[in-house]
Amino acid sequence: MNIALLGYGRMGKIIEKIAENRGHKVVLRVNDDIEAHDLSKENIDVAIDFSIPKAAFKNITTCFMNRIPVISGTTGWLDQYEEARKVCLQNESGFIYASNFSLGVNVFFELNKKLAGMMQGLEDYSVEIEEIHHLQKLDAPSGTAISLAQQILEENSKLKGWQLDGADEDEIPIYAKREEDVPGTHRVTYDSSIDNIEIIHTAKSRQGFALGAVVAAEYLRDKTGIFTMKDVLSDLFQN
């Protein structure tokens, strides 16, 4: 499979190594305006976007207009997600966005939903989310923390939203911490006067995110439409 890497930073470089080890070829590396590159020149099967929030939408939709399916892991641009979906469908292209491509985090997501469902009637507990990332991270809260909050909100009709660094009574507070060299840690805590319940996912490196993105690209390669990591993982566990 011929891959275009949109964003050749920390993630792009690890994705390149994993993709090559799995027999794929990186034919294009983009670290600047996508319009400076001729996408039709290389025979691109899939583009993988791990760039920066302000570039993601243009990168992704330019690929769709060239009928190139896209895996996107870039966070902090989701106000334009619905518009990106539309452009994908209009151009009969393929798209998978995930706030976190790691297999472990996707298991953690399922645990989070199950726990949120169990806790929603227990009014003595209040819930909060903490995320810790490296000092270079541009967005806060992390995309993963937002996904965790949305999953809890879907299970709990009394909670109305989330807020960064504090919240009203009917909101989930998300605390974003920045520390040197932390690849990504997410904790969900339910606290009462009697006890607390915590679930935590700690990434030890970026390998899991990168492997998940390449596996997702292998899944999306010849497909059109919008898919999620749940589709990728169901397919993986079936085969």
Ligand SMILES: NC(=O)C1=CN([C@@H]2O[C@H](COP(=O)(O)OP(=O)(O)OC[C@H]3O[C@@H](n4cnc5c(N)ncnc54)[C@H](O)[C@@H]3O)[C@@H](O)[C@H]2O)C=CC1
């Ligand atoms: N969904 C997931 O599993 C994960 C998502 N991420 C997200 O991926 C993104 C990238 O993360 P890192 O690789 O750590 O960041 P990074 O800063 O190391 O890499 C971003 C790269 O994008 C380049 N860039 C700047 N403008 C560009 C443009 N117009 N088009 C293409 N590339 C451009 C930069 O020069 C840089 O090389 C972030 O949004 C981060 O939150 C990171 C890890 C896992």
Ligand SMILES: O=C(O)C1=N[C@H](C(=O)O)C[C@H](O)C1
């Ligand atoms: O910027 C990062 O590094 C990461 N970003 C993603 C996020 O915002 O959730 C995923 C992972 O935690 C690493």
